[in-house]
């Protein structure tokens with residue numbers, strides 16, 4: 001069987017490429033399990049500072065594998081415990097950039113929304129079409145899409161199942177930047193390389209603090225940020241970063 005996830009590294013960037021082209025990268029359980037294993041390996045690898053998840057030019061992922069769900073009973077679907085899988089994706093501490101071209105639908109859109117930045121090709125289409133299958137999003141779509149684009153747009157997207165273009169998704173706040181179809185992977189890698197130059201402990205702290213927005217009040221979030229900010233003064237990278245500024249040279253971050 002072909003590798004469901006292709007992995008490669010480029011300096012501090014670890015890349016996972018979804019590889020089920022015959023079904024537009026539909027996310028079956030086997031693919032999700034390999035993806036999680038590779039993400040966790042990159043998360044644990046000190047040489048990697050940032051992770052990219054990409055699909056093909058035609059599809060990031062067209063959703064969960066409908067063939068795997070069509071005949072499932074309530075017991076089957078709940079015993080699969082997919083929530084536990086998605087929690088492991090959400091628990092990755094390094095920044096993840098989604099490189100999205102073509103379809104990012106259902107679980108595919110939800111996978112992109114588990115990432116921390118989304119670089120979209122101008123051909124990208126985002127949507128949560130589950131309503132047309134008689135269900136609703138099941139991997140956080142109702143929550144994350146609403147947080148990204150607001151209640152009134154999320155209601156319409158989820159209740160009609162229509163797709164958003166890359167431009168609409170960008171204007172609505174779901175997408176970090178829109179790039180040409182030909183360049184989407186290069187542009188995703190360029191952003192990853194830029195972030196990969198940054199101090200890894202500060203990157204993780206930034207991700208943790210920003211994601212805390214969803215679970216805290218402003219007062220608690222500010223307190224949380226303050227503690228993470230202080231904690232970075234225990235790192236060599238903070239000393240190096242500030243010293244390099246004063247000495248007018250490039251900082252050499254070690255992740256220590």
Ligand code: HXC
Nearest residue numbers: 022023024026062063064065066067105106107129138139
């Ligand atoms: C299984 C899928 C699939 C999916 C596409 N395919 N999406 N197989 N699960 N989600 C398969 C098709 O059956 C087809 O296989 C091949 O991929 C190419 O797709 P076509 O439909 O022929 O391509 P096209 O006409 O270009 O249409 C593309 C499309 C359409 C608009 C993306 O495929 C589509 O609507 N797909 C389903 C999108 C969807 O509803 N996603 C949400 C799934 S539910 P054959 O063998 O015929 O060539 C979900 C719930 C998440 O994600 C819950 C949390 C886990």
